[in-house]
Amino acid sequence: MFIDRKTELGLLNQRYQSAQAQLFVLYGRRRVGKTELLRAFCTDKPHLFFIATLSSDAEQLATFSQQIYGLLHAEVLPGFTYPSWEAAFRALADLPMQPRPIVVLDEFTYLISGNKAVPSILQKVWDEKLKDTQLMLVLCGSYIGIMETEVLGYQAPLYGRRTASALLRPLDLPSAALFYPHYSAEDQFTAWAVVGGMPFYLRIFQDSQSIFANIRQHILDAQTGTLFNEPRLLLMEELREPRNYFSILRAIAQGRTRLNEITQAAGVGDVNTTARYLDILQQMRLVTRRVPATEPQPEKSKKGLYQIEDHFLRFWFRYVHPNQSSLDLGLADAVLTQRVQPDLDHFAAAAFEEAAVTLTGRLAQAGQLDFLPERIGGWWHRKAEMDVLAVNLTEKTALVGECKWSIHPVGTRVLDELKQKAQIFQQEHGIENIQYAVFARRGFTPELEEASQAEGVRLFTVESLVNPG
Structure with a gap:
């Protein structure tokens, strides 16, 4: 089951359809689904998918050589190895270029740990030969720090060669919820609060x-x-x-x-x-x-x-x-x-606040706020704290929100307390126009719903966060 990643797949396909050679860098934490994303991308295209390991540099080169040889020849020559990484990389230019081939070097940081010269060698071959082909080369790695310094960093040999890059992040709440179609929205949220957005972890839980x-x-x-x-x-x-x-x-x-x-x-x-x-x-x-x-x-x-x-x-x-x-x-x-x-309800409350901030960002992106926020997050002060804040300090306008992960419907007392906090916030930052939002686990009392209609207060349930569309 491959879920979501439409944006990342769209970027990969956009680069694939380009008329120039591509050096794409994909990185992100282990278990975030990088390999699955690349396999989904490569499915209907000619490709070489090399996954580096912690074995010796010579073994890595031998394995990579065998895969290249297999694409270039009808029969694999047992024991064949290119004499050097430079020779292996140069051989990529001999791959059939119609349709365009993809070469994935997965766990690229393992190659670097085994041979520090690999990025420099690749840079040399890219500049001399590969950049003038139709090749799409994808470098993929899990060690974020190493990828950002040794591949993307200003001092890195490959700096300036990449044509695109993407940091693959954990799945958001709506995407994570798709793993559990038989759960209620509340249970979908709780599962995400526990295991987060890593596809590997999400697959392990069963909604049965x-x-x-x-x-x-x-x-x-x-x-x-x-x-x-x-x-x-x-x-x-x-x-x-x-x-x-x-x-x-x-x-x-x-x-x-x-x-x-x-x-x-x-x-x-x-x-x-x-x-x-x-x-x-x-x-x-x-x-x-x-x-x-x-x-x-x-x-x-x-x-x-x-x-x-x-x-x-x-x-x-x-x-x-x-x-x-x-x-x-x-x-x-x-x-x-x-x-x-x-303690789990108390634990899940922090994730509920995160999801509310994220939803507020989605509303802003969709143009569903009455103003253009400069910043979105939370707010705290020695006198008060607010879970959600979208603010434009220049226009002196803000939306403030309160989150309640409670088993009881939320009433007007919560709105009254939010208004008191908002007064402190207004005094501190000179805000003139303020809007209110309340996020609740189990809905709202009739009194709060009536106040919402009268005052334009936005009300969101857990269903709103799990299924924002």
Whole structure:
């Protein structure tokens, strides 16, 4: 099952239909679906799909040589290997160019780790030969930091050669919900709140059983849970000092969101040391730093709050990592009933706020707001906090929103409290025109719906977030 990725497929096909040679760079976190996307793109086109491994440089070259030889000749010559990477890359120019061939070098960072000269060699051959062919060459990698420095960076040999690039991000909520057609909108949202938008994780949950049954079987079971060790393996593979990163991620998952708080809770050194670790986690798209949407220079703001960006890592460091010993003893049922079930609504509330901010961005893109926002996000102040804010400070106009992941319908009291917060916000930033929105899990009371009609307050349920179209 291949879901969504219409934008990325459209970009790949647009480049494929170009009349010039293409050097396309696709990168993104492991498990995000890069290989599946490229296989879907290549399905009806002539292609060579080479997946690099951690084997020796000589073995990689031999495997790549065999694949090229197989495209150029009717019979494969056992043991054939090009004498060098340069010779192998030059051979790509001999591939039949009608119809246009695609050559995918998947896990390109493994090639670099085995032979640092590969990017320079490829750059030389591209400049001398390949750029004048009809070849579409795709470089794909999972180590975001390496791809951005060694392939896309200003100092990289291949800098300036790429014709297009894309950072593949996790699926959004509406796309993730398509994995679970038999779930209610509320359960579709909760599944996304737990496993996030990584296709590999989404496929593991089954909508033939409850959310809690999925969590128990696939995450908490130390013996057979497919996802039980997933974050540990991910971080140990990609980081040199995983223990320190584990401490930082656990601190954030437990609610320490400011740099000083994380430093004290994690115990990995001073704030400068912690900041360096956090920078790397941000480069990997595992952690994000949020600031109020009104901050003019977000990178310099002292109001930054750190949050684990990946939902599943957030879940794992909140419920699995702290209960590792109990889970190793086979106490998955006890951890589920005593730790996960009583707290899951509180955990899902943060994802609900994220989804509300994202929906607000969609409304702006579709021209469904009454103004053009300059920034969209959240807002917090020493006196008040708002979950959703879309603001144009120049025009002094804003939309403010409150999110309630409650099992009860939301009433007018929530709107009244939002208006009080909005007054503080208006005084702080000189906003003249303000609009209101309320996002609720289980709908609204008749009184709030009546107030919505009278005052133009926008009301959104979980169904609105899961199925925005």
